[in-house]
Amino acid sequence: MAGRVSVPAPEPADPTSAMADPAPAMADLPDPVAAARRFVEQRGFPGLRAAFVAGSVLTRHRTPTSDLDIVVLLAGPPAPFRENLRHDGWPVELFVQTEADWHRFADQELADGRSPLLHMCAQGLLLADVDGLGATLQSLARQRLAAGPPSATTAELDRRRYEITDALDDLRGAADLAERLYLATQLLHKASELALRAEGRWLGGGKWLSRRLGAADPALHHALTSAVTAVATDAPDGTQRLVAAVEQALSLAGGPLWAGYTLGRPDS
Template identity: 65%
Template sequence: MDHVEIARELVRNRFPEARAAFLAGSVLTHRRTPASDLDIVVLLTGPPAPFRESLVHENWPVELFVQTEVDWRRFAERETAASSSPLLAMCAEGMLLTDADGLGAVLQAEARARLAAGPPPASAAELEDRRYFLTDALDDLHGCADPLERAYLVAELLQQASELALLAGGHWLGGGKWLSRRLAVADPGLHSRLAAGAAAAMSPATGAAGQFRDAVKEVLDAVGGPCWAGYTRRGD
């Protein structure tokens, strides 16, 4: 039995009353590996939804995201406000396993439209805040002589620079591998320069961080340049 049938069987046996269910994630793509899990979104009419559960079924790791339609919309709105919506992505790009009353098709069409529309524009204040924190971390890297500290600084800078580039360009954010994949689609060249530069910057070799600093500066220059002297915020 393949992964799709295993996912469908799990939903059928555990959630016979499901209104809809989606199978999503790398398991549906060429990126599937022996460690890939089955990400399954299940729509119910009420309790025990909402809940999230991790389990192993037929030797497959499974992540269940069980919701009602109301929960789905609440989660989608909350994630959209944060410019990162794995729920919309799972339903837009996933496979419908079951659709008892048409809800699955409706939510998939809505998820695709909302995902294509992009996240809400980042405010000028948010972009300036991110420029400030990225500038500050880049200054720390420039003066860092400890190779262990440098590893942490490079990791922080890679995430911050990638997120700033995505937000400034009106693209969705992501976490971990999905941050890499979002930037690779939005700007393949920048993604390559940041990732390759970060790998080089982890090296203790003299000057190895130069390539990475240049890539981070590229991100800063695209949104107004470094921001530090004169930066101020009122309130909390």
Template identity: 40%
Template sequence: MSEQEPLTTRPDATTQETLSAQAVRLLAEHCPDALGAVLGGSAGRGQARPTSDLDLAVLLPGSASSRREVIRHEGRPAELFLHTLDDLPGAFARDRSLRRGTLLFVYAQGVPLLDPQGHVARARANARALLAAGPIPLTPAERERSRYVLTCWLDDLLDTPRAERYEQLATADHLLREAAHLLTAHHGAWTGIGRWLPRRLLTADPELGEALLRGHRTVAEHADPAPLATAAEKVLELAGGPLREGYVQLH
């Protein structure tokens, strides 16, 4: 999908050139009035698989409407992040508040395809500055909520019998996501979902992130919750400890 970060796979320049050319043709057909465009994702890195989609950030004139659109072009799916110049700063701000930086990574690390007036260059510089500044920190209430939720999932994981494999696996999944959310926030780092969760987690904290991921795998392979529980407890210690009685959520 659209989030980006350098991976260990060596970029394929030929593949990147081919997909860049395909993306240029897509722009000419579907976005002829585009003011600029960036190819992101695995296609922009030269690491696309045969079924990878094209992630394209496109700048539009003010008369257009900002939107996210999925199409198919020349047999390949393409996800378009379409924004007017006026709407792009707000989109960057929303991206930062969500703490995943999806659009920011596309602009900052993608391959410029079209930029006759320098709009893309300025957007890329802004995106890089915002990425360097990091995501919006959790508010005290959000942090307390995350501590409480992670504590609940930890208690549920330890309370689930090994024989209840479906329940154990579902609980472990939720615990990993919440622990990643809290740990990346503790480090002021970007988070992610799906396959980007382990990538961002390991970037934020290689040692504890690895412990969480190995613990999750141990639950899946051996029905043993102990390593994951130990790693989650360490995350909670960083955030102020488990939170159970005394927690209040205001509405």
């Protein structure tokens, strides 16, 4: 069993190359919800109050490498802890918390503008709900998600604008393809996050960042991803296309920022 930790749940992610065993075919795997329910029942969690299953396994994005993201609420110890394991052929990411842990982790994530825990409980399926806590937390998670993350501060947006503008200047001057590729992936990530924060949307990590931007601004999502593909294939107009797409994201937060940007100066 993994050691106990007191950190919020990370964004649900599908394990790939880090997995020790090859992924089975979809036809060889049992129904994910049934597998998750069996896992909770067989594990016999002491003081079980509620359990959720969530993630890509509940959506059209399900693949043989998708996780069973399982959130378990207990009355007390051994919570809180997280653990990665396999059950019925499925990789499982397990997050075990008390009610107090859940609120603390959700508050921590909320401050960062991203909350995998809220998403898992709002969009997941209740596997067990002994005393009504599961339904209560699911309702609260849905309310918080609908309200959106805290608005980005001017300082946060300015920092993001500066970092992107600086990387754009490097991209314009990069002659080496490998350097352009590293810069392009950096800009894809940073521009996507800036656009989401400027528009008051939730952030996400990895594939969830792509999905969140794709849902919030499909045109910008396409412009950024197609431009990065052009850079990666060394297309003649790759850099020009990526600059234009990133500047489109910058325009949502006030445009490029470099000269005049300060950080930590007492009179700034």
